[in-house]
Amino acid sequence: MVTGDQLIIAKEVAGRLGMSRAILDANSLTDPDATDAQLADRCLHADGFAQVIPEHKYRVVELLQSKGLLVGMTGDGVNDAPALKKANVGIAVHDCTDAARSAADIVLLAPGLSTIVDGVLTSRAIFQRMRSYALYRITSTVHFLIFFFIITLAFRWQMKAILLIFIAVLNDAATLVISVDNAQISRRPDKWRIGQLITLSVILGCFLTALSFAVFFVARDVFNIPDDAGKQSEDDTKDGRMETIIYLNVSSAPHFTIFSTRLAGFFWENLPSLTFTAAILATQVFAMFISIFGINNLTTAIGGGWGVSLLAISLAYFVVLDAVKVFVFRIWSFELTVKLWPTRARKERLRHKKERLIIDERVRLNVARIRAVSKAIYAANAFAKAGRRELPR
Numbered sequence: 467m468v469t470g471d472q473l474i475i476a477k478e479v480a481g482r483l484g485m486s487r488a489i490l491d492a493n494s495l496t497d498p499d500a501t502d503a504q505l506a507d508r509c510l511h512a513d514g515f516a517q518v519i520p521e522h523k524y525r526v527v528e529l530l531q532s533k534g535l536l537v538g539m540t541g542d543g544v545n546d547a548p549a550l551k552k553a554n555v556g557i558a559v560h561d562c563t564d565a566a567r568s569a570a571d572i573v574l575l576a577p578g579l580s581t582i583v584d585g586v587l588t589s590r591a592i593f594q595r596m597r598s599y600a601l602y603r604i605t606s607t608v609h610f611l612i613f614f615f616i617i618t619l620a621f622r623w624q625m626k627a628i629l630l631i632f633i634a635v636l637n638d639a640a641t642l643v644i645s646v647d648n649a650q651i652s653r654r655p656d657k658w659r660i661g662q663l664i665t666l667s668v669i670l671g672c673f674l675t676a677l678s679f680a681v682f683f684v685a686r687d688v689f690n691i692p693d694d695a696g697k698q699s700e701d702d703t704k705d706g707r708m709e710t711i712i713y714l715n716v717s718s719a720p721h722f723t724i725f726s727t728r729l730a731g732f733f734w735e736n737l738p739s740l741t742f743t744a745a746i747l748a749t750q751v752f753a754m755f756i757s758i759f760g761i762n763n764l765t766t767a768i769g770g771g772w773g774v775s776l777l778a779i780s781l782a783y784f785v786v787l788d789a790v791k792v793f794v795f796r797i798w799s800f801e802l803t804v805k806l807w808p809t810r811a812r813k814e815r816l817r818h819k820k821e822r823l824i825i826d827e828r829v830r831l832n833v834a835r836i837r838a839v840s841k842a843i844y845a846a847n848a849f850a851k852a853g854r855r856e857l858p859r
Contacts, residue, residue, distance in 0.1 A: 467514030468523050470545075476516035488513040492522050495529075506533050523549035536655075540579065541566050557582060591649040593656045594729070599644055601667055601727040606637070606720040608671025613678045613716070623682075623695045628764060629713045636749045637721050643745040650729040650736040661803055666794050670727075670787055674719055677783055681715045681776070682708070706766030713765065714757040714773065718750045718780035726788040730795050733788050750777060 467485065469476050476489045490512050495505060506529040515526060523539075527549050530537045538555040541547070542562040547569040550556030558570035560577045567573050574581045617623050685691045685708060692705040724746065726733050754777050760767030800819065804812045 468518055468526055468539075468549075469514070469516055470518055471516055473516040476514060480513060486513045490515050492516070492518045495522050495525055502529065502532065505529050510535075520545040520548055524552055527552045540582075541570075587651055590651045590656060594649040594651065595644050595647060597656075597658075597663070598647075598649075598724070598728040599641060601663060601670075602641065602720075602724045604664065604667035605670040605674070605723060605727065608668055609674035609678070609720050610716070612671060612675045616675075617679075617682070621693065621695050623693055623708075625709055625712060626764075629709070632753075632764075633713070633717045636717065636753060640721065640745045640749040641724065643742050644724070644728070646739055647728060647742040648736060648739045650731075659798075661807075662794075662798050665798075666791060669790065669794060670723065673787055673790060674723070674783075677719055677779075678712065678715055681779075682712060685711050707768050707772075710757045710760070710765045710768050711772060711776065714753055714768075714776045715780065717753045718777055719783060721746065721750055722780050722784040723787055726784055726791055730792075732792055733785075750780075 467476060467480060467489065469479075471479075473489060473491050477487045480487050480489055488511070490508065492515060494508055494512075495515065495518070497505070500508075509526050509529045510533060515522065518526075523541075523546065527537050527539060531552075531554070536554045538557060539546075539549055539553040540557045540559055541550050542559045544563055544565045547565045550558065550566060550571075551569040553571075555572065556570040558566040558573045559579070560574050562570075562573070572585070614625070682693070686693045691707050691711070693708050694705055725738065728738065729736050754773045756765050757768055757776075758770050758773035800812075801816060804816045
């Protein structure tokens with residue numbers, strides 16, 4: 467809270483709003499003996515400032531940004547315009563002045579601040595869908611490239627180009643409905659962790675590649691299905707069943723992974739929407755049917771046993787990938803990235819972070835002790851007052 471009202475009024479309003487009452491006056495922002503770092507710490511730990519003028523509001527935003535924070539501010543008057551312009555997200559409230567409206571990034575058209583909450587929730591849902599799609603798409607691409615690169619060079623095996631196009635079209639058409647999925651909204655602000663995203667995508671892509679090779683070798687060596695290595699599509703001696711088997715596996719296994727990549731926890735913690743589920747399953751059921759019955763010049767019939775089995779294996783395998791994803795998310799931390807990529811800047815940042823955690827823990831313990839002592843004093847005073855009332859006159 468940053469207000470021009472008197473300090474006592476600001477504390478009373480803060481108490482009624484359920485905020486802490488650690489409100490400072492404007493003099494704490496203009497202390498000539500304090501450094502900018504000390505002033506920034508005051509802004510970070512205070513619950514608000516009272517008796518401020520417009521330049522003080524600007525100064526608060528500037529000091530908080532110097533700590534690496536993203537700052538949002540609401541305002542309605544001309545005196546708020548400089549701070550609204552300086553903030554990362556300036557929000558002009560309903561019935562604001564033209565100056566505040568032109569300086570702000572967002573203008574609220576309805577009274578109250580609940581619109582801000584709706585905007586935050588919507589933006590976090592959009593972010594989760596973007597991250598889900600990025601993780602799924604990179605995973606699918608890694609799987610696709612590694613598998614076909616190795617199998618083409620090592621075994622001279624190749625798939626019809628039309629089937630590759632079919633995989634791309636069906637999978638992309640289904641993932642369009644991710645926009646209507648039930649996104650899991652995080653409790654804290656989100657940010658892109660590119661290293662985590664790429665690392666997890668490569669790990670999941672390698673697991674999918676292992677599954678595809680397992681299907682290939684089991685079909686060839688256990689069930690004696692010809693691999694048709696080196697044969698062209700026009701060759702009359704080509705069996706074609708291996709091509710359909712690999713097509714169904716490469717189509718379904720990465721596609722079902724989107725049920726896992728859509729959230730950071732286990733897939734059952736937040737169930738997908740009915741539309742999203744129906745679209746994903748419909749594309750893969752279609753792929754299964756054209757594999758089971760076959761289509762001239764496209765796929766060779768492999769029968770219901772192979773079709774249903776491959777789809778069931780892909781469904782079961784995504785549960786395994788889900789467990790791998792959760793494990794990676796849980797062990798991933800900034801400390802782990804420093805161990806993997808130990809640059810000087812990362813080491814310095816980690817050291818400062820640990821020092822800050824120690825200070826925060828010390829402050830938390832001291833606050834807990836003060837509260838315990840305050841409660842004990844309050845209880846002792848209450849007992850003393852009760853004893854004085856009971857004394858005979």
